Amino acid sequence: AQKVTQAQTEISVVEKEDVTLDCVYETRDTTYYLFWYKQPPSGELVFLIRRNSFDEQNEISGRYSWNFQKSTSSFNFTITASQVVDSAVYFCALTSGYNTDKLIFGTGTRLQVFP
């Protein structure tokens, strides 16, 4: 069975704090892809990153960084020096197999950044 767990329902931080959003996944496939999406209050899901199962290299994009560890089946997302505009619901998602297929989403983590 495929599953994505985001144990943190809601996180509140003050601006400029660093924050890490956890994501744990389950799959029996050896080839799979992991994603993070941001959903601001407007409702639209904004694509942030895609990683494949063969690439465990961590990635940094500006204030965003991702830590992929197959040993712990985790794909955590860190925002450095958080800003009020980072306030949103963040979803981790998984798709398995060689073909683009349905995304299996976690339940999301609501991040609130206060000024």
Next chain:
Amino acid sequence: EAGVTQSPTHLIKTRGQQVTLRCSPISGHTSVYWYQQALGLGLQFLLWYDEGEERNRGNFPPRFSGRQFPNYSSELNVNALELEDSALYLCASSLGEQYFGPGTRLTVT
């Protein structure tokens, strides 16, 4: 480049009615996905269309159906609406990663 577009933005229907939601993918994308985001249920996969054919279907009753047109746009049809169909319906298109539209918020009263 234009993103995924969906129409209408909001919709209010009565239980038992039928509704059609529309989605236009990003130019060049042949795959279209539909997801339902209902309160308390998270994001659930509904349907996947590629090259005009239904490729996969989520765990939803047959009254949820759709189609994809030759220009790759798609429709989602929901018959015999129930109160629990109230949700945000999101469409995505893909050539690899899925890019989402703004969604259609459906309220069933």
